[in-house]
Amino acid sequence: MIFNIKDVAKKAGVSISTVSRVVNDSKVVKEETKQKVLKAIEELGYKPNAIARSLKVKNTKTIGILIPDISNQFYPEVVRGVEDIANIYHYTIFLCNTDLNAEKEMQYFNVLTEKQVDGLILMGNALSEELFQTIKKLKIPTVLIGTDYEDLPSVTIDNVKASQEMVNYLIKKGHERIAMITGKQRDPVIGVDRFEGYKRALKEAKLTYNEKLVVEGGYRFKSGYDGAKKLLALDEPPSAIFVASDEMAIGVIRAAHELNISMPETLAVVGFDNVDMSGKVYPALTTIAQPMYEMGAIGMRVLTKIINDTPLEETKICLDYSLIERESS
Amino acid sequence: MIFNIKDVAKKAGVSISTVSRVVNDSKVVKEETKQKVLKAIEELGYKPNAIARSLKVKNTKTIGILIPDISNQFYPEVVRGVEDIANIYHYTIFLCNTDLNAEKEMQYFNVLTEKQVDGLILMGNALSEELFQTIKKLKIPTVLIGTDYEDLPSVTIDNVKASQEMVNYLIKKGHERIAMITGKQRDPVIGVDRFEGYKRALKEAKLTYNEKLVVEGGYRFKSGYDGAKKLLALDEPPSAIFVASDEMAIGVIRAAHELNISMPETLAVVGFDNVDMSGKVYPALTTIAQPMYEMGAIGMRVLTKIINDTPLEETKICLDYSLIERESS
DNA sequence: TTGTAGGCGTTATCAA
DNA sequence: TTGATAACGCCTACAA
Numbered sequence: 001m002i003f004n005i006k007d008v009a010k011k012a013g014v015s016i017s018t019v020s021r022v023v024n025d026s027k028v029v030k031e032e033t034k035q036k037v038l039k040a041i042e043e044l045g046y047k048p049n050a051i052a053r054s055l056k057v058k059n060t061k062t063i064g065i066l067i068p069d070i071s072n073q074f075y076p077e078v079v080r081g082v083e084d085i086a087n088i089y090h091y092t093i094f095l096c097n098t099d100l101n102a103e104k105e106m107q108y109f110n111v112l113t114e115k116q117v118d119g120l121i122l123m124g125n126a127l128s129e130e131l132f133q134t135i136k137k138l139k140i141p142t143v144l145i146g147t148d149y150e151d152l153p154s155v156t157i158d159n160v161k162a163s164q165e166m167v168n169y170l171i172k173k174g175h176e177r178i179a180m181i182t183g184k185q186r187d188p189v190i191g192v193d194r195f196e197g198y199k200r201a202l203k204e205a206k207l208t209y210n211e212k213l214v215v216e217g218g219y220r221f222k223s224g225y226d227g228a229k230k231l232l233a234l235d236e237p238p239s240a241i242f243v244a245s246d247e248m249a250i251g252v253i254r255a256a257h258e259l260n261i262s263m264p265e266t267l268a269v270v271g272f273d274n275v276d277m278s279g280k281v282y283p284a285l286t287t288i289a290q291p292m293y294e295m296g297a298i299g300m301r302v303l304t305k306i307i308n309d310t311p312l313e314e315t316k317i318c319l320d321y322s323l324i325e326r327e328s329s
Numbered sequence: 330m331i332f333n334i335k336d337v338a339k340k341a342g343v344s345i346s347t348v349s350r351v352v353n354d355s356k357v358v359k360e361e362t363k364q365k366v367l368k369a370i371e372e373l374g375y376k377p378n379a380i381a382r383s384l385k386v387k388n389t390k391t392i393g394i395l396i397p398d399i400s401n402q403f404y405p406e407v408v409r410g411v412e413d414i415a416n417i418y419h420y421t422i423f424l425c426n427t428d429l430n431a432e433k434e435m436q437y438f439n440v441l442t443e444k445q446v447d448g449l450i451l452m453g454n455a456l457s458e459e460l461f462q463t464i465k466k467l468k469i470p471t472v473l474i475g476t477d478y479e480d481l482p483s484v485t486i487d488n489v490k491a492s493q494e495m496v497n498y499l500i501k502k503g504h505e506r507i508a509m510i511t512g513k514q515r516d517p518v519i520g521v522d523r524f525e526g527y528k529r530a531l532k533e534a535k536l537t538y539n540e541k542l543v544v545e546g547g548y549r550f551k552s553g554y555d556g557a558k559k560l561l562a563l564d565e566p567p568s569a570i571f572v573a574s575d576e577m578a579i580g581v582i583r584a585a586h587e588l589n590i591s592m593p594e595t596l597a598v599v600g601f602d603n604v605d606m607s608g609k610v611y612p613a614l615t616t617i618a619q620p621m622y623e624m625g626a627i628g629m630r631v632l633t634k635i636i637n638d639t640p641l642e643e644t645k646i647c648l649d650y651s652l653i654e655r656e657s658s
Numbered sequence: 659t660t661g662t663a664g665g666c667g668t669t670a671t672c673a674a
Numbered sequence: 675t676t677g678a679t680a681a682c683g684c685c686t687a688c689a690a
Contacts, residue, residue: 002467004682004683004684005683005684005685006683006684014660014661015660015661015662016661016662016683016684016685017660017661017662017685017686018659018660018661020684020685020686021659021660021685023684024685028659028660029659029660030659030660033659033660045466047439047442047443048443048683048684049384049443049445049682049683049684050440050443050444050445050684051380051383051384051389051444051445051682051683051684052384052666052682052683052684052685053683053684053685054380054666054684055378055380055381055384055665055666055667055668055682055683055684055685056665056666056683056684056685056686057666057684057685058666060380060444062423062444069409070399070405070408070409070412071405071406071408071409071605072405073605075405076399076400076401076404076405077400079399079400079424080398080399080400080426083399083424083425083426084426090440092423092425092437092440092441092444093423093424094391094421094422094423094424095408095412095422095423095424096412096421097409097412097413108421110376111379111419111421112421113376114376114377114378114379115379115380115389115391115421116378116379116380137374138331221609250606250609250610251609253611254609254610254611257611276400276402277579277606280550280579280580280583280610281579281583281609281610281611282582282583282586282610282611293400333666333667333668334667334668335667343676343677344676344677344678345667345668345669345677345678346669346670346676346677346678346679347675347676347677349668349669349670350675350676352668353669357675357676358675358676359675359676362675362676377667377668378666378667378668379668380666380667380668381666381667381668381669381682382667382668382669383668383682384666384667384668384669384682384683384684385667385668385669385670385681385682386668386669386682387682659690660689660690661688661689661690662687662688662689662690663686663687663688663689664685664686664687664688665684665685665686666682666683666684666685667682668681668682669680669681669682670679670680670681671678671679671680671681672677672678672679672680673676673677673678673679674675674676674677674678
């Protein structure tokens with residue numbers, strides 16, 4: 001049996017409003033009646049219906065998070081960050097996997113929006129113009145994590161600069177034949193920004209850019225593995241590979257192991273992200289640490305501010321990254 | 330501006346009931362009026378309010394999933410499984426991290442329940458008696474994944490049998506000093522069942538159980554790493570280690586690498602779970618494959634059945650596992 | 659300090 | 675085929 005506020009009111013011999021008051025603990029209700037009501041609530045095992053409440057108060061205390069794929073290494077950590085903060089502010093989160101598919105993304109957006117989420121967190125890079133326009137029109141509080149688009153609030157790191165720094169590090173170590181395995185070209189972050197950093201570093205160091213040393217990967221292990229096999233089969237193989245994501249970099253390490261190439265002696269490999277596994281593989285991976293958990297946590301914090309109309313000092317947040325030197329370089 | 334059904338009705342010059350009918354595409358409405366309404370909906374950009382709808386129809390098309398920690402390797406894959414199926418059946422999922430903390434679990438349960446989720450998926454092993462009782466009392470559709478408890482529907486694998494098989498495999502390979510790194514003793518699955526399988530295998534093979542060869546881990550990398558260091562420092566170190574989870578096993582591999590112990594020649598290490606990383610590390614890990622995605626998918630499918638009062642052929646589903654032999658053994 | 663009543667946006671029953 | 679209207683469970687003026 002499931003009871004509602006009316007049942008409680010009857011049982012306690014008071015009006016509905018009084019029950020509502022004690023549930024939302026308003027200060028006005030007399031201690032004595034409060035106790036009566038509490039007792040009735042206890043006895044009936046009454047739980048307020050948040051749906052009914054939401055209909056009235058026009059917020060649901062829920063937010064939606066759209067990510068490409070939770071089973072991809074990078075996301076769980078940031079989702080954890082947003083969930084922890086969400087929890088603190090009493091939000092609960094809807095999780096949706098979009099697979100970087102604009103259609104699926106739009107469809108999820110519609111569902112979430114009909115379910116009246118108070119806000120949205122978007123990750124990945126399939127942010128279509130259609131979705132963007134709809135967000136603007138509906139004015140639904142939104143923050144982007146890990147990407148950036150137009151004037152939407154976002155929390156990111158400077159991918160170009162970080163990549164440049166990483167390649168610089170390699171150069172300082174004496175490497176001259178530095179290869180890169182990039183993300184997909186249409187990917188603004190992994191495919192474009194990180195590649196851009198690579199080119200800039202070479203340029204600054206006056207090393208000539210050699211397109212044979214660049215292979216387009218994706219973001220998964222397999223493409224790193226394949227890319228490495230290709231690179232390592234070159235007549236003049238690279239002495240270092242900068243890989244646009246850790247997951248791919250772990251594929252590179254795997255390939256090098258198979259070819260019996262010692263790391264870092266004859267091949268240095270460095271990644272990007274600082275995914276949990278990167279410190280656990282052998283050799284542990286040198287990488288750029290994206291503060292994933294913090295990105296999630298800060299993103300969520302920003303979102304609560306937007307939801308509550310708290311003015312933001314800055315709408316585009318760029319977090320610090322750091323180069324973590326481990327064994328692979 | 331956000332419009333409701335009334336606005337649409339006015340704009341289309343019909344009653345709200347008619348609008349409701351076309352939204353839920355009832356067959357009775359005349360094609361002509363339907364078009365009028367559709368046009369109004371289009372022009373206003375009307376989106377039905379699912380909250381209001383839920384209040385009336387008494388279901389929310391949302392389910393909650395309680396897991397220990399999404400940033401732990403094991404869960405994302407199964408969450409993905411449930412989400413995919415949930416999506417097919419038009420459910421959206423609330424994700425909650427309980428950290429194996431009964432209090433947090435209970436608190437999330439209450440929130441989800443107040444938000445009127447149609448069902449619940451529970452993972453991890455902190456299912457407290459209190460939670461169990463509440464689930465029973467409220468009769469909220471629930472399925473357990475990866476664990477089992479009383480008469481609640483569940484989808485699992487036979488952990489005892491799988492572990493036994495794994496240790497047997499080691500024995501057949503000629504190992505006699507087989508160590509184990511278990512989960513926490515209070516963990517019914519990783520700590521108890523998998524340990525039980527280990528003991529049974531030894532017994533059947535008439536190998537004497539040596540408590541020095543057993544160390545209690547947790548479920549994380551670090552405890553595997555530490556456990557291995559301890560085991561490998563023994564006067565007579567084991568020739569094989571059965572590790573109760575892949576994440577810990579990867580820690581063992583790491584430790585062995587550091588000690589310059591070659592795998593599988595002087596040390597075989599085998600894990601349990603077949604987490605994504607297990608095939609990517611070097612040497613690739615021999616392990617028991619839990620069908621994680623399927624466990625999620627099937628669990629969700631069962632849940633939809635329970636929600637719709639479809640009778641279930643079986644309430645305790647035990648899935649097949651398989652031993653994947655790779656390089657580490 | 660408490661109660662009455664209207665309304666949140668839908669759906670569904672019943673007439674028309 | 676359509677339209678009034680009463681719920682759904684709660685919150686919140688406003689009145690008492």
